[in-house]
Amino acid sequence: NAGVMQNPRHLVRRRGQEARLRCSPMKGHSHVYWYRQLPEEGLKFMVYLQKENIIDESGMPKERFSAEFPKEGPSILRIQQVVRGDSAAYFCASSPTGMRADTQYFGPGTRLTVL
Amino acid sequence: TQLLEQSPQFLSIQEGENLTVYCNSSSVFSSLQWYRQEPGEGPVLLVTVVTGGEVKKLKRLTFQFGDARKDSSLHITAAQPGDTGLYLCAGVLYNNNDMRFGAGTRLTVKP
Numbered sequence: 001n002a003g004v005m006q007n008p009r010h011l012v013r014r015r016g017q018e019a020r021l022r023c024s025p026m027k028g029h030s031h032v033y034w035y036r037q038l039p040e041e042g043l044k045f046m047v048y049l050q051k052e053n054i055i056d057e058s059g060m061p062k063e064r065f066s067a068e069f070p071k072e073g074p075s076i077l078r079i080q081q082v083v084r085g086d087s088a089a090y091f092c093a094s095s096p097t098g099m100r101a102d103t104q105y106f107g108p109g110t111r112l113t114v115l
Numbered sequence: 116t117q118l119l120e121q122s123p124q125f126l127s128i129q130e131g132e133n134l135t136v137y138c139n140s141s142s143v144f145s146s147l148q149w150y151r152q153e154p155g156e157g158p159v160l161l162v163t164v165v166t167g168g169e170v171k172k173l174k175r176l177t178f179q180f181g182d183a184r185k186d187s188s189l190h191i192t193a194a195q196p197g198d199t200g201l202y203l204c205a206g207v208l209y210n211n212n213d214m215r216f217g218a219g220t221r222l223t224v225k226p
Contacts, residue, residue, distance in 0.1 A: 004157075035216075042117070042203055042216040043158070091157050103148075104214070106157035 002027065004094050004107035005074075012113045019079040019086070021110045025094030032075040033104060034060075034067060037089045049075060082114045118142060119204055119217035127223040131193055136220040138204035139186045145209045147180055147187045152201040152219070184209070194224045 005024040013019050025032050030051050035043040045059040049069040060067065064082075069075040079086055089111050093104035120139045128134055138147070146165040150158035162171050164180035164187060171178045175198075177190040191198055203219045 040218075040221075042119075042121075042218040043205075044216070045214065093157075103160055103163065106150075106159070108155075108157050111155075 004092060004105050006092050006107035006110050008110060009108060010111050010113070012115060013082050014115050015083055016081050019082050019112055019114075021077040021079075021090050021092075021112070022074040023077070023092030023094075023107060024074040025092075026096075026105055029094035029096050029105075031055075031095045031097065031102075032069050033093045033095070034075075034077050035091045035093065037091060037109075043091060046077070079112075082112075084114050087112055087114045117218055118208075118215045119206055121202075121204060121217035121220050123220060124218070125221050125223075127225065128194055130195055130224055130226050132224075133190070133192050134194055134222070135188055135190045136202055136222070137186065137188050138206075138217055140206065141185065142206070143184050143209040144206035145184070145212070147184075147204060147206045149178055149187070149189055150203040150205065152203060153199075158203055191222075194222075196224045196226050198222060199224050 004026055007022050032049045034046040036046055037043050047060045047067045048056040052071050064080045066078045089109045091106055091109045093106045095102040095104050122137050148163045149161045151161055152158040162178045167182045167184045169180045175192045179188045201219045201221050203216055205216045207214050
């Protein structure tokens with residue numbers, strides 16, 4: 001039973017380029033959460049999605065960042081015109097139900113480096 | 116300021132020692148979770164506590180949820196090098212069901 005999968009594991013981009021991060025939830029899970037982690041810090045919530053719906057994007061910057069979770073395929077976190085401050089580890093988690101108290105299972109993360 | 120304050124931020128001990136790390140808040144949580152994260156990996160869930168005063172044991176790890184559901188502690192007995200990692204607490208807020216993480220305690224156990 002495969003866990004949460006994220007790719008790529010490492011992504012290097014130059015300032016101004018676009019970064020696309022992918023997350024495939026665990027089988028049977030239709031709820032996906034994206035978090036960002038800076039060095040020596042905990043995880044900061046960014047966005048919560050259900051298939052084809054954004055449920056809560058209160059933690060996501062208003063500009064340059066967007067997320068989707070289409071009916072088919074993985075969830076995508078897109079960062080346009082990346083800046084050095086976007087360098088971080090981005091983690092995706094999935095849960096079987098939409099209850100926030102439900103256990104979230106984390107992927108291995110994508111480490112984004114902006115040169 | 117963090118909604119969940121974890122202390123200490125860093126802890127370095129010798130193999131065989133005992134330790135306790137804390138997760139404190141002024142907010143009430145309907146549940147609280149502890150995760151362990153190793154370098155280059157995602158957090159792995161250790162335990163979920165939901166009842167005030169609850170104590171859960173997982174081998175050498177003992178987790179306690181405060182009576183008022185505002186704080187929690189993790190006690191490790193006879194620490195081993197394999198316990199090294201970042202320990203994160205995360206709570207689901209009672210008033211709005213939002214989940215928030217603490218900044219973590221980075222534990223190093225030296226052989």
